Amino acid sequence: MAAFRFEILKTDAATGARLGRCRTAHGVFQTPAFMPVGTQGTVKALTPEDLREMGAEIILSNTYHLYLRPGHERIKGLGGLHRFMHWDYPLLTDSGGFQVFSLNSLVKVSEEGVQFQSHLDGSRHEITPEKAVKVQEALGADIIMCLDECTPYPAGHEEAERSLELTLNWSRRCKDSHHREDQALFGIVQGGMYPDLRKRCVEALGEMGFDGYALGGLSVGESKEMMLGVVSRAAPLLPSGQPRYLMGVGTPWDIARAVLHGVDMFDCVLPTRNARNGMLFTKNGRLVIKNARYADDENPVEPGCSCYTCRHYSRAYLRHLYLAEEILAMRLNTIHNLHFYMTFMGEVRQAIAEERLKDWIKTCYAQGTSEEEKDSGQPDPWESTFPKKLAGNRNSASGRAAPVK
Numbered sequence: 001m002a003a004f005r006f007e008i009l010k011t012d013a014a015t016g017a018r019l020g021r022c023r024t025a026h027g028v029f030q031t032p033a034f035m036p037v038g039t040q041g042t043v044k045a046l047t048p049e050d051l052r053e054m055g056a057e058i059i060l061s062n063t064y065h066l067y068l069r070p071g072h073e074r075i076k077g078l079g080g081l082h083r084f085m086h087w088d089y090p091l092l093t094d095s096g097g098f099q100v101f102s103l104n105s106l107v108k109v110s111e112e113g114v115q116f117q118s119h120l121d122g123s124r125h126e127i128t129p130e131k132a133v134k135v136q137e138a139l140g141a142d143i144i145m146c147l148d149e150c151t152p153y154p155a156g157h158e159e160a161e162r163s164l165e166l167t168l169n170w171s172r173r174c175k176d177s178h179h180r181e182d183q184a185l186f187g188i189v190q191g192g193m194y195p196d197l198r199k200r201c202v203e204a205l206g207e208m209g210f211d212g213y214a215l216g217g218l219s220v221g222e223s224k225e226m227m228l229g230v231v232s233r234a235a236p237l238l239p240s241g242q243p244r245y246l247m248g249v250g251t252p253w254d255i256a257r258a259v260l261h262g263v264d265m266f267d268c269v270l271p272t273r274n275a276r277n278g279m280l281f282t283k284n285g286r287l288v289i290k291n292a293r294y295a296d297d298e299n300p301v302e303p304g305c306s307c308y309t310c311r312h313y314s315r316a317y318l319r320h321l322y323l324a325e326e327i328l329a330m331r332l333n334t335i336h337n338l339h340f341y342m343t344f345m346g347e348v349r350q351a352i353a354e355e356r357l358k359d360w361i362k363t364c365y366a367q368g369t370s371e372e373e374k375d376s377g378q379p380d381p382w383e384s385t386f387p388k389k390l391a392g393n394r395n396s397a398s399g400r401a402a403p404v405k
């Protein structure tokens with residue numbers, strides 16, 4: 001019997017949001033789910049116990065980094081990635097493709113695969129679809145990803161189409177070379193910002209038949225409106241019985257908006273990376289801990305937050321640690337930010353279960369924009385991507401997110 005099973009517990013009639021449960025060889029995670037990113041086989045500054053305490057049920061690790069160092073064969077010899085990193089719960093690895101393209105300048109793509117020089121020591125490597133699967137089988141994550149070419153942005157229709165064909169070819173080869181039955185294999189939808197190409201990719205991948213589907217090639221420089229425009233069109237086309245994963249997105253507000261279109265899984269470095277840079281998420285927007293206004297502030301980061309950091313430390317102390325470049329600053333800030341994300345996802349799931357997602361999201365949006373979005377001086381991103389069903393008789397302009405062609 002296959003280890004992987006996805007079950008939809010509830011679909012929100014008004015929006016398309018789904019409440020689900022995903023069973024893997026290392027246990028269950030609830031969806032919509034946010035996956036903290038553990039690039040090097042560790043979510044920076046935290047232990048697995050910290051992650052479980054804040055409610056993380058699945059985490060992501062990057063194949064590219066582990067392949068280069070310490071090496072997938074070594075990790076396999078040490079009992080696999082779960083054992084190596086002491087995380088005995090659901091785990092997802094990416095294919096490594098995205099990092100190959102984003103971290104290296106000397107990248108050569110051919111029909112066969114992608115050649116690159118290591119960003120660590122300049123050594124030469126080639127990743128083919130077969131090798132991406134082999135490396136991920138050695139690491140042993142519960143969910144693994146097909147090798148894809150992340151279509152650059154901006155890309156013309158012809159370029160995006162060529163890239164899409166390559167991704168489809170690679171996806172087929174990944175599927176053919178994948179043998180571990182305790183691992184789920186997800187396909188990745190590319191197609192740039194073009195609805196016709198995205199649709200074609202969805203259909204072709206659906207015919208191949210994967211355990212889940214990801215939307216890739218987003219958050220690569222396009223506007224939020226454009227990103228959510230692609231998500232709003234592509235996500236509902238995906239096979240409804242499998243999980244849908246939006247890669248590399250995003251802020252809590254981006255996530256909430258994608259959930260409305262039926263996306264089930266997310267990952268992003270924002271909560272962890274921002275924490276290390278002293279930027280903390282709160283319901284009232286972002287808080288920059290180094291600001292002088294917190295020098296004598298005895299309040300926790302977010303009054304009412306039940307995380308370890310907020311239960312024990314003041315903004316003044318966290319500001320001091322940050323300015324003194326103490327290691328503890330990274331740890332305490334990361335605990336708060338990930339706790340914020342996990343709590344946020346729990347509230348999203350609760351709201352879907354209680355059929356009040358619309359109202360809940362309006363409330364959280366009003367809070368979340370108070371500093372963060374308004375300070376940016378950008379037009380209200382929520383309004384322009386508000387699903388028509390939700391917007392009622394408002395002059396919703398979801399059509400404005402149409403990709404340029």
Ligand SMILES: [Zn+2]
Nearest residue numbers: 305307310336
């Ligand atoms: Zn907190």
